[in-house]
Amino acid sequence: MRLLIHFVLPSATALLLGCSAEAAPGASTPTFHRDIEPLLQKSCLGCHAQDGTAPVSLASYESAKALAPVIADETEARRMPPWGALPTDECAPPRPFRGDLHLSLDEIALLRAWSDAGAPKGDPADAPAPTTPVAAGLSRTDLELSPRAPFAAAEGSDSFRCFVLDPGLTEQAWVQGYDVLPGNRAVVHHALLFIDANREGEALGGESGSYECFGDARLSETSLLGAWAPGTQAFELPPDIGISVPANALLVMQVHYHPKPGEAPSPDATRVALRLADEKPSRALSNLALGNAEAPFRDGNGLLPGPGDRGSVEFRIPAGARGHVERMRYVIDFPIPEISIYGAGVHMHRAGVDLKVDQIRADPRGDEADRQCLVQTPAWDYNWQRLYSYDAPIDELPTLRSGDTIELRCTYDNTTENPALAAQLIEERLPAPQDIGLGESTLDEMCVAFLPVVHPNP
Known part of the structure; x- marks a missing residue:
């Protein structure tokens, strides 16, 4: 899996220019506090906050100004923010998407105009109210399941390994949230999480608790609980919806490993966190x-x-x-x-x-x-x-x-x-x-x- 995109710092010349005296912006010139900070709050600070998951913070005027040309370039190229479902002339989805991060063409143009104007700060009185970024992961973790032993993929070759996980459910449960937590993101290509109601994985996994499973999980009867791939976030449902997991069922996690040629990958122990419903939801x-x-x-x-x-x-x-x-x-x-x-x-x-x-x-x-x-x-x-x-x-x-x-x-x-x-x-x-x-x-x-x-x- 690939690392989060790294912004490249502007040249020394650009940084020096950024420290020069700032001309007063005209009425039509976008300013940080009035025009840019709301966009960053909406589409960027979920990752680019102080101590966030991204490599740089855009939470302050000073940090955003230093990266203003890069912000304009990345948003114009649609590399940032990471939201692939953009509006098109041939697709108008039936409902808006929850947590939509995408920037409109007008908003992207605003970021470019702000950068080209020297990234003026503007009046702090125009700043929007501070926001608190949503914490990564589940709102509550009831179970965390780990493989019986880590797995080391062979150097330079794709492999598919299924890990048998026992949630220890003595009665039917309803999953309302899951989060797949890769142990070694450098080699985990994707993961699929299956419900094994008949506990077939027990025999397949043996003492090691895992087995080779190219193509599928080798289960005669199963259903998909969830999936993970790069960029995937924790999945949570509202209180009245849940995913049924029968009593005594196992979970089988199929992980696709893709090590780089010439590199011996370190072992991986990808985990799964689950949030369970307190009572049976009205919908499945x-x-x-x-x-x-x-x-x-x-x-x-x-x-x-x-x-x-x-x-x-x-x-x-x-x-x-x-x-x-x-x-x-x-x-x-x-x-x-x-x-x-x-x-x-x-x-x-x-x-x-x-x-x-x-x-x-x-x-x-x-x-x-x-x-x-x-x-x-x-x-x-x-x-x-x-x-x-x-x-x-x-x-x-x-x-x-x-x-x-x-x-x-x-x-x-x-x-x-x-x-x-x-x-x-x-x-x-x-x-x-x-x-x-x-x-x-x-x-x-x-x-x-x-x-x-x-x-x-x-």
């Missing part, structure tokens, strides 16, 4: 994971024809291809007539640049459109992945009905003009892009949508 949440179709289905859905096909439909991103698109479709079929969509998340690897998830209604009602975009990530960044939860009361969440279709459109850039892929090629010691197929390894690709859905608790 289930996780739908759709995508990674290797071929068309018999009904014509699954992987759709694409520009990289060679005679038959295949997932193939040719070397040197920019703007390459793969599409997949899934018809929803479940026993409950209608459920609510809590949010949406997406997953790709280094060649990915944009993923759009659409809902196609089988039977639109009232003012419902035939097609509704649920999320689009035109600023996709592998290092900053998250679930985008809709900011609406449960009864006002968008709905999904049996017979509706979910369509994924995944766009890739398999050239060295793609900085993420170029960096990965260097890391893998490859001289040029290769054809990319569907797979688990970092230089394979994926096309996945995660839809947490809410339904009445039986």
Whole structure:
């Protein structure tokens, strides 16, 4: 996993200019306290606070002024703030996203104008009220589960290890929050957390409590509790929603390790923190994971024809291809007539640049459109992945009905003009892009949508 982005300090000349006498700003010139500090509070100080998780603080005028040109550059390039689900002409999500960090084009222009004007301070009386950044992690931790023993991945090769975790539940429980805590972020590529109601992992894990599990967790019956990838934050639900975990169930955590070539990774012991409901909630949440179709289905859905096909439909991103698109479709079929969509998340690897998830209604009602975009990530960044939860009361969440279709459109850039892929090629010691197929390894690709859905608790 990659480190948080590091701001580069301006040149000595810029720092010296920043210390020169400051001209009084005109009425139309943006100032720190009136115009810039509110933007930093909204979109930056969650990480860039004093003693925050980011390498530099933007909590004071002095620190923000020193980095004003860098702030303007990073926001214009959409590298900061880390929020991939930007508004586009082709996607208007059905509800706003909770905790939306993105900056509008006008706000980004304001940051540039402030930097170009010499980053004036303005009147402290114009400053917004101080804010307290939300603490990282769960609001309350009831259980913290750790592997029986750390695991050291082999040097330079991808590996998939499943760790058997026993929460010791003597009766059914309802998870209302989870946080995956990687032990060695330099090698943990992603993690999936499964519910093992039949305790099959016990035999698979043996005395070590872990086992190899390339592809899937090797369980005959399971459900997805949650996932972690770089940038993912702790996941918490409101009091009236929970994820069911049966009595005596185990949890199996599948971790994908990706050590750098030539480096012997230190052992990892990734942990899981859980918050449990005090009583049975009125609604249950289930996780739908759709995508990674290797071929068309018999009904014509699954992987759709694409520009990289060679005679038959295949997932193939040719070397040197920019703007390459793969599409997949899934018809929803479940026993409950209608459920609510809590949010949406997406997953790709280094060649990915944009993923759009659409809902196609089988039977639109009232003012419902035939097609509704649920999320689009035109600023996709592998290092900053998250679930985008809709900011609406449960009864006002968008709905999904049996017979509706979910369509994924995944766009890739398999050239060295793609900085993420170029960096990965260097890391893998490859001289040029290769054809990319569907797979688990970092230089394979994926096309996945995660839809947490809410339904009445039986």
